[in-house]
Amino acid sequence: MKDVPEQYRQGGQQAMQWADELARHSEAGGMLTRTYLTPVHQAAAEQLMDWMLQAGMTVRRDQAGNVIGRYEAAAGVDDQAPAMVTGSHFDTVRNAGKYDGNLGILLPLACVAEWNRQGRRFAFPVDIIGFSEEEGVRFKATLLGSRAIAGTFDQAVLGNVDSEGISMRGAMQAAGFDAGRIAEAAWPRRSVAAFVEVHIEQGPLLLNEDLPVGVVTAISGATRFMAEVRGLAGHAGTVPMHMRRDAAMAAAEIGLFIERRCSIKPGLVGTMGILEVVNGAANVVPGNAGFSIDIRAEQDADRISAVADTVAEIERIAARRSVDIQLRKTHEASSVPCAPRLQGGLAQAIEAAGWPVRHLPSGAGHDAMAIAAIADVAMLFVRCGNGGISHHPDETMTVDDAAVAAQVFSTFVENYRA
Numbered sequence: 001m002k003d004v005p006e007q008y009r010q011g012g013q014q015a016m017q018w019a020d021e022l023a024r025h026s027e028a029g030g031m032l033t034r035t036y037l038t039p040v041h042q043a044a045a046e047q048l049m050d051w052m053l054q055a056g057m058t059v060r061r062d063q064a065g066n067v068i069g070r071y072e073a074a075a076g077v078d079d080q081a082p083a084m085v086t087g088s089h090f091d092t093v094r095n096a097g098k099y100d101g102n103l104g105i106l107l108p109l110a111c112v113a114e115w116n117r118q119g120r121r122f123a124f125p126v127d128i129i130g131f132s133e134e135e136g137v138r139f140k141a142t143l144l145g146s147r148a149i150a151g152t153f154d155q156a157v158l159g160n161v162d163s164e165g166i167s168m169r170g171a172m173q174a175a176g177f178d179a180g181r182i183a184e185a186a187w188p189r190r191s192v193a194a195f196v197e198v199h200i201e202q203g204p205l206l207l208n209e210d211l212p213v214g215v216v217t218a219i220s221g222a223t224r225f226m227a228e229v230r231g232l233a234g235h236a237g238t239v240p241m242h243m244r245r246d247a248a249m250a251a252a253e254i255g256l257f258i259e260r261r262c263s264i265k266p267g268l269v270g271t272m273g274i275l276e277v278v279n280g281a282a283n284v285v286p287g288n289a290g291f292s293i294d295i296r297a298e299q300d301a302d303r304i305s306a307v308a309d310t311v312a313e314i315e316r317i318a319a320r321r322s323v324d325i326q327l328r329k330t331h332e333a334s335s336v337p338c339a340p341r342l343q344g345g346l347a348q349a350i351e352a353a354g355w356p357v358r359h360l361p362s363g364a365g366h367d368a369m370a371i372a373a374i375a376d377v378a379m380l381f382v383r384c385g386n387g388g389i390s391h392h393p394d395e396t397m398t399v400d401d402a403a404v405a406a407q408v409f410s411t412f413v414e415n416y417r418a
């Protein structure tokens with residue numbers, strides 16, 4: 001641990017304490033679950049607005065339910081000056097950790113509170129957005145808050161219903177928002193100088209290398225498939241090995257191929273997260289199997305070639321094993337690169353704090369992905385404890401790391417030149 005100046009130590013502590021308090025706003029007892037526009041989600045928004053006001057910000061909500069705090073620029077700065085924008089989401093997955101999303105609101109807020117105490121203002125306003133929805137839990141549509149701000153909100157999802165049959169449109173109305181006016185939430189490109197998101201890493205890399213923070217190079221692109229394999233069911237005792245058309249073993253062979261193919265390049269990952277024998281039994285040769293494929297990479301070319309090789313191998317395996325395999329692509333998103341100039345600014349701030357600079361891709365999606373439609377984006381990752389576990393109550397981080405993150409984020413903003 002390098003020496004962190006007292007003001008950042010206090011900032012880190014403040015952010016961690018707020019994270020504990022915010023985590024009390026939960027839909028379920030004994031765990032943290034907070035989904036879009038439920039009463040506890042609304043209460044969390046109120047809490048954030050209180051803290052923002054106390055930190056010297058003006059606050060508002062938009063028609064998508066985002067919480068937006070503004071720390072005004074220094075006196076005399078043109079009031080149309082593009083803002084330094086930061087923030088992350090305050091909805092959570094079911095049985096979540098306290099820091100995913102929330103940290104990216106609370107850590108910058110602690111920095112703003114300190115600037116406000118010092119009476120320090122900049123040549124640009126600093127905006128903190130509490131994005132109302134990112135995880136997609138309640139309405140099975142993700143990045144709702146950031147897409148509204150980016151002007152890329154898909155109106156079709158307004159008809160999605162939650163598990164109780166309430167439509168998104170209805171939930172918005174009940175919470176005092178007007179789905180018909182969601183386009184008003186969009187920000188023009190000229191209003192944003194840069195968007196920098198602070199986020200817990202949700203992986204083990206920084207932990208493994210004993211580093212408190214890292215600079216994200218890109219949010220990985222992803223391709224996802226669902227697959228169905230049809231072979232021929234048979235008696236496990238009577239069908240000889242050479243005459244089998246085993247659907248499950250075809251799936252298994254594909255899984256092993258994906259594991260091998262995606263191991264050859266850093267930043268490329270492949271996962272078969274669903275693998276099932278349909279109506280399987282111990283004494284039956286599997287006739288039907290289903291599986292999923294998720295391939296992600298920092299570089300789109302790496303992902304595209306891994307996907308092409310996988311599809312070609314699936315055809316070979318299907319032919320050799322005399323099974324039929326139907327592939328259905330369910331998701332495809334390109335990689336979102338972080339702006340080199342902003343990565344450079346974060347790297348300088350990390351060096352100034354006395355730490356080596358680690359660049360790493362983000363394998364998970366984030367609000368910055370959506371905001372990239374209207375601004376240069378960057379991300380600062382903070383080390384995740386417990387082996388890097390996230391989307392889980394065991395997600396942890398330390399006050400020491402929060403202090404380093406406060407120092408790096410503050411330095412980055414203070415040194416920022418358009």
Ligand SMILES: [Zn+2]
Nearest residue numbers: 089100101134
């Ligand atoms: Zn998140």
